[in-house]
Amino acid sequence: MITRSRNASLQSPTKASNLETHKLFKSRLGTPFTVDAFRYGGVEGCSAYFLSHFHYDHYGGLSKGWSHGPIYCTPLTARLVKMCLSVNPSFVYPMEFDTEHAIEGVKVTMLEANHCPGAALIHFRFQDGRCFLHTGDFRACKLMQTHPLLTNQRVSTLYLDTTYCNPKYKFPPKEDVLSFVVKVTRTSLKRQPKTLIVVGAYSIGKECVYLSISKALGVKIYANASRRRILQSYDWPELSDNLCSNGQDSPLHVLPISSLRHETLKQYLETYTPQYTAILAFRPTGWTYSETTGNHLDLIKPAIKGNSTIYGVPYSEHSSFLELREFVQFLKPDKIIPTVNVGNAATRDKMQSCFRQWLKS
DNA sequence: GCGATCAGCT
DNA sequence: CACAGCTGATCGC
Numbered sequence: 366m367i368t369r370s371r372n373a374s375l376q377s378p379t380k381a382s383n384l385e386t387h388k389l390f391k392s393r394l395g396t397p398f399t400v401d402a403f404r405y406g407g408v409e410g411c412s413a414y415f416l417s418h419f420h421y422d423h424y425g426g427l428s429k430g431w432s433h434g435p436i437y438c439t440p441l442t443a444r445l446v447k448m449c450l451s452v453n454p455s456f457v458y459p460m461e462f463d464t465e466h467a468i469e470g471v472k473v474t475m476l477e478a479n480h481c482p483g484a485a486l487i488h489f490r491f492q493d494g495r496c497f498l499h500t501g502d503f504r505a506c507k508l509m510q511t512h513p514l515l516t517n518q519r520v521s522t523l524y525l526d527t528t529y530c531n532p533k534y535k536f537p538p539k540e541d542v543l544s545f546v547v548k549v550t551r552t553s554l555k556r557q558p559k560t561l562i563v564v565g566a567y568s569i570g571k572e573c574v575y576l577s578i579s580k581a582l583g584v585k586i587y588a589n590a591s592r593r594r595i596l597q598s599y600d601w602p603e604l605s606d607n608l609c610s611n612g613q614d615s616p617l618h619v620l621p622i623s624s625l626r627h628e629t630l631k632q633y634l635e636t637y638t639p640q641y642t643a644i645l646a647f648r649p650t651g652w653t654y655s656e657t658t659g660n661h662l663d664l665i666k667p668a669i670k671g672n673s674t675i676y677g678v679p680y681s682e683h684s685s686f687l688e689l690r691e692f693v694q695f696l697k698p699d700k701i702i703p704t705v706n707v708g709n710a711a712t713r714d715k716m717q718s719c720f721r722q723w724l725k726s
Numbered sequence: 727g728c729g730a731t732c733a734g735c736t
Numbered sequence: 737c738a739c740a741g742c743t744g745a746t747c748g749c
Contacts, residue, residue, distance in 0.1 A: 425731095
């Protein structure tokens with residue numbers, strides 16, 4: 366099995382041969398599968414391409430002219446692939462969650478990854494009985510430990526999202542961060558009722574941050590047309606029923622995370638004068654970690670410049686170090702292949718010794 | 727002229 | 737750092 370690496374150097378043509386360092390798995394039928402490996406054009410001999418979720422660093426290389434082979438993904442990811450990338454629908458094969466599909470003699474199942482909408486863990490059971498689990502990107506949680514496919518049979522190889530595989534990465538449960546965001550919003554509005562609330566987001570992911578504020582305040586969510594088109598494709602009524610298409614109609618706006626800078630926000634605020642006179646923005650990311658704030662949300666200090674306030678909040682859609690450890694100790698795989706932070710040999714070694722420590726019996 | 731990709735950046 | 741992109745330049749049709 367080939368798995369994509371997030372190492373930027375892999376994108377460089379001069380280092381494309383790094384592809385060879387990845388494991389190429391052949392089933393009994395001699396058919397290699399790949400996961401999130403679209404940026405190499407077609408992979409020689411590959412007959413099934415899997416896509417774990419719809420983020421650029423995973424689907425990169427997929428575009429209108431794709432004809433290298435069938436793409437298997439969840440129904441939501443399939444809609445986005447067709448809608449946003451104009452991939453020929455005849456190449457796209459949606460697979461419902463928790464439903465086993467036989468693909469060239471291999472039984473494949475998509476499991477909820479607790480990452481962005483449509484994201485899947487991909488479980489492969491080969492004809493010789495061996496199981497592989499590819500996590501794509503995921504945030505490990507207790508519910509995963511109850512899934513029949515993960516409790517009843519051993520996993521021989523785990524392809525693991527190791528984004529935060531370092532003890533320094535700590536962050537609270539998502540729910541705690543959502544409560545904090547709602548609390549800060551309420552306090553700000555009490556002090557300054559004419560505050561425009563902004564949540565930063567990439568294309569997909571972090572929806573619960575603005576949905577929580579929307580519910581708590583009873584206000585709609587404003588997003589521009591291109592984002593609304595994507596959000597409306599989710600089949601998530603709670604979300605789509607609360608969108609609005611005019612910025613004046615709600616004090617809650619979703620903006621690209623790249624626009625969460627004081628200068629940009631103040632400009633944005635000016636387009637809503639005199640309706641709003643201050644702006645409060647949340648930047649949700651797992652990188653908002655620190656020894657002190659890791660478990661103490663109330664210690665988070667916003668960046669304030671005049672009437673613009675920006676809170677970095679540790680809302681993560683990847684596993685923390687401790688969540689990763691718990692998942693691996695639960696699964697007890699024979700072998701672990703990290704898929705993130707693999708560009709550096711020292712980091713790779715560190716992760717492997719970490720895994721050995723975790724699985725020491 | 728346009729979509730796709732790349733280097734550089736955050 | 738790099739979450740998951742974005743911007744502007746360049747390439748290929």
